[in-house]
Amino acid sequence: MSPHTAKKVIPWLASYLLLLTLAVVWGLGACSSSDYQTPHSTTTPSALIAPETLKAWSDEGLVNGTGYDRVVILDVNSIAGYGAGHIPGAHFVNSADISQNRREGPATDVSMVLDGAHMNALIQKYGIDNRTTIVFTGGTSAASAGSYLSVTRAYWTFRYWGFSRERLKLVDGINAAWAAAYGLTTTAPPSAALSTYTVASNRIVRTDLRASLAEVIDVADGKVPNVATVDFRSGETDNSYAGQRGKTAGVFGTVSDFVVFEGRIKGARAMTYTNMFDAANTFRFKSPEALISLLTGVGINSGLLALVH
Numbered sequence: 001m002s003p004h005t006a007k008k009v010i011p012w013l014a015s016y017l018l019l020l021t022l023a024v025v026w027g028l029g030a031c032s033s034s035d036y037q038t039p040h041s042t043t044t045p046s047a048l049i050a051p052e053t054l055k056a057w058s059d060e061g062l063v064n065g066t067g068y069d070r071v072v073i074l075d076v077n078s079i080a081g082y083g084a085g086h087i088p089g090a091h092f093v094n095s096a097d098i099s100q101n102r103r104e105g106p107a108t109d110v111s112m113v114l115d116g117a118h119m120n121a122l123i124q125k126y127g128i129d130n131r132t133t134i135v136f137t138g139g140t141s142a143a144s145a146g147s148y149l150s151v152t153r154a155y156w157t158f159r160y161w162g163f164s165r166e167r168l169k170l171v172d173g174i175n176a177a178w179a180a181a182y183g184l185t186t187t188a189p190p191s192a193a194l195s196t197y198t199v200a201s202n203r204i205v206r207t208d209l210r211a212s213l214a215e216v217i218d219v220a221d222g223k224v225p226n227v228a229t230v231d232f233r234s235g236e237t238d239n240s241y242a243g244q245r246g247k248t249a250g251v252f253g254t255v256s257d258f259v260v261f262e263g264r265i266k267g268a269r270a271m272t273y274t275n276m277f278d279a280a281n282t283f284r285f286k287s288p289e290a291l292i293s294l295l296t297g298v299g300i301n302s303g304l305l306a307l308v309h
Helices: 015-026 051-059 079-084 116-125 145-160 174-181 213-220 288-296 302-307
Strands: 070-077 091-094 100-104 107-112 132-138 168-171
Touching (some): 051 174, 132 145, 168 174
């Protein structure tokens, strides 16, 4: 294991959410690809943008446009959620299409990262190329922290496959925030001309953003220094983290599924992911200061925070 790998933050289950939050709030480490150029008119201080910013881009004709700074909005949702209302010009992305199934012994693992072929099919379907700024959103007009799960998974997947932070944005408050400011539409999804762009053009795969099972086992065995393991499923005294029987959902998403073991990774600290959002403000992310306090409270020190980008 390399020194860089040994210092990674290794969350459990909703790992992409922590990585996303740190990336979008502070905008650490762009890690840009030379082929995936920095935009001009869609440059923002961080990847987290207000609905007003996206509205301005739409008014300028950038959404589904054809210029250098063209913007594609990806609404990662269920078909019912998208149909109930979405941002004008947003493309529907089925939330099931941002992860991949794999047969794992007697059961199916449904949380695999998309492989290159599936990722290429996704970006080509929506006409994404090296001129595209991608904006992620989802959920409905009713704000819910849970609505972020698929949206942030999509953001993380694009980062993993080498898309630069400058070209990836996430609407703070997702569809609910847009609905509060401008209202949603129920029009049909826009059409998109297929692209031929592939992740090979990005020339980088961010393997530092994910941990292998072997790495997690090494952490649990105490073989890796300077690591914080965070369990985002629940609080410390109830549900999955505490190992209460029947509280852990299986691979098919119900607590009646077969579960090999219940409990947590040795040494993991508990933090409910919904605490990252401000329920009184259309479920937008809390301030950087509040998030730093939250994360340091579960053992993620400033040195570890600096490694997440």
